[in-house]
Amino acid sequence: MNRFITQAEKRRFRLPRIRFLFLIAPTVLIIFVLSLSRIGDSAVARQRESLETALNRDIIHCYAVEGFYPPSLSYIEEHYGLTYNHDLFFVDYQPIGSNMRPDITILVR
DSSP states (O other): OEEEEEOHHHHHHHHHHHHHHHHHHHHHHHHHHHHHHHHHHHHHEEEEEHHHHHHHHHHHHHHHSSSSSSSSSHHHHHOOOOOOTEEEEEEEEEBBBBOOOOOOEEEEE
């Protein structure tokens, strides 16, 4: 019986659907943006853990092979192939002595 419905009645039936769309679309968009941000944060956290594991492994390997802890971070990069994103992470490497484990701090920039 659609042929007996006037234009005003058609608009009245269409308005609730449009209002519903204007309310739901921003909510879905906000949830999507927040989930993307959370995924990015977890990826950076995993990269930091991976860097910490690789750095500890290289320090222990150096001590086992050469008999002393690495004197600097650049020494590990040159001799043991450590690579990481210098723009994303700041690594504070403080050697204490040749026979004492160095103090390492990894910060996300």
